[in-house]
Amino acid sequence: MTRRPARGQETEAEAILWAHVDRILDRSAVPAADRDELAEELFGHLWQRWRDEVAAGFDVEAAAAVAIESFGGADELAPGMTRAFHSRLFASTIGVLLPAVVPPDDRPHGFTRSRFLLGLVALFTACGIVVYAWTQPLTPIRELIFLAVNAFSLAMLVLAYRALERQQRWALHLVQLLAATVILAGVVELLLKPISISFFAILGLFVLPAARGRVMADWVANSRAVSVGVGLAIAAAVVLPYVAQPVLAFVPDPTVASADDLAMRVTVTCEHGPDGVTGGSVQVDLRWNRTDLLPYGPFGAIYGGMSNTDNLGISSVSGLEYYGPPFQFPQGQQQGLGWSASSFVDAETGLDASAGEWVYSGSPFFQIGSEGNPIDPGKIVAGHTYRGTYDFQLQQPTPTEDAPVFQVRYDHQHRWGVEAVAACGQAVDGQSVTTPPQQQPMSIYP
């Protein structure tokens, strides 16, 4: 229990000395349990020094000023106080979230601009984290990396926001790099899309000159120089969120499906007339033996499900390619240049599996599923066979040796694939294709 007198019962000198103790401790991260005793000990020191100075002939106020001067300022002592109770890591992270040192009116002009940029980028980063965590657009490993990178960046931005108030040099360096980075990003964006002008780049143009000015340099002049480690952390916090997404496209993700998880069989049945093949059907069986690795996003991975879109612009599609004489689409099976299945069912349940639209073929590639029509997470059950049937009629009878050959390929985000090529009367199992070729537009009309 502290022996501090109640306010108003202190002498004038005691009030001055207690105020100095409060300034020091307010800027230190001293645990509440230790604060009162430490305050009393610091006050006792100041009081004794004050009394000695009074005894030496100083008046009350001058003696208090000497005692405080000899003791050291709050800025000088607070970091040491914090480190006495916490690790250096704590002192340089949570410790900087303590109240401001300098009254708002004494802050330089560049300070406000710098903090505005930090605050705004932090806000956008926080929103991005929430959106990505909620919508889970990436595959699990990618999502975890993306979230980790942005969470680290957000933490650094928030710390810098407070640290700048506490006149710490590293925070100013972070602002300078951030301003330069948003300007650079804005220039790149402008080059790629000449009609787009980045708001952040414009903001960066306002902030950078002020952040690099003499006034702000003086503002942080008394703080510690930035170490290599802190410099790297600053660079990582600013640059990584910009480069993470494009780089992640090349990060292999072991938590998504592989070719071993999908079995495919393609069966081609032809109808024969007196002059050869007149038409027939292509039956495509797809069976995923597990779906727990298919979903994207860490939460999706836990709860299961499947989605085949990825905002990196890569999707999982099945391509049905055709080599052979021209044919006509049966009634109702032509969708633009696409080819719709006459039926698509869950072979185990007999239920229509096309309700999720994932068998709709809406492009010249005859895709089963596409970026615009992704596989519905709720439509896939592990171990079930999904059977799509595609009918065709040739424009004129064709000898069997010239009859159609169909190539069906499931392309999983251009990372792996399963492919089967079947002609009339053949049932062919799909084979793993490690590097599926990009699908090329192919006209069905020779």
Add this chain to the structure above:
Amino acid sequence: MSERGRGPDLSRGEFGLLILGLVGRREMYGYEIVAQLRATTDGVVDLPEGTVYPALRRLERDGLIAGRWVEMAEGTPRRRYYRLTTAGEHALAVGREEWLRFKAAADSVLGS
């Protein structure tokens, strides 16, 4: 060298060792430690007085010194006195030995 003497150049370990050395002589409180440090070193070690308290807290946390409150006369704030623990005595002995070895090495280079 600052106006205060050899303050900023003193490492945390050296400062702690000096405090152990003083407290090892007899039980002392913070103000007394600062005064003794200044007097014993003839003002060479003259840090801001408040810096002794984080150092005392660290040494106490590490179990090298133990503190206790002592009531004073009416109107005088009570004081927290520190004494060396057994672990502190050992740390002081080791630290002193290392310092003497370093001093001998430095003397052999710089000339004594």
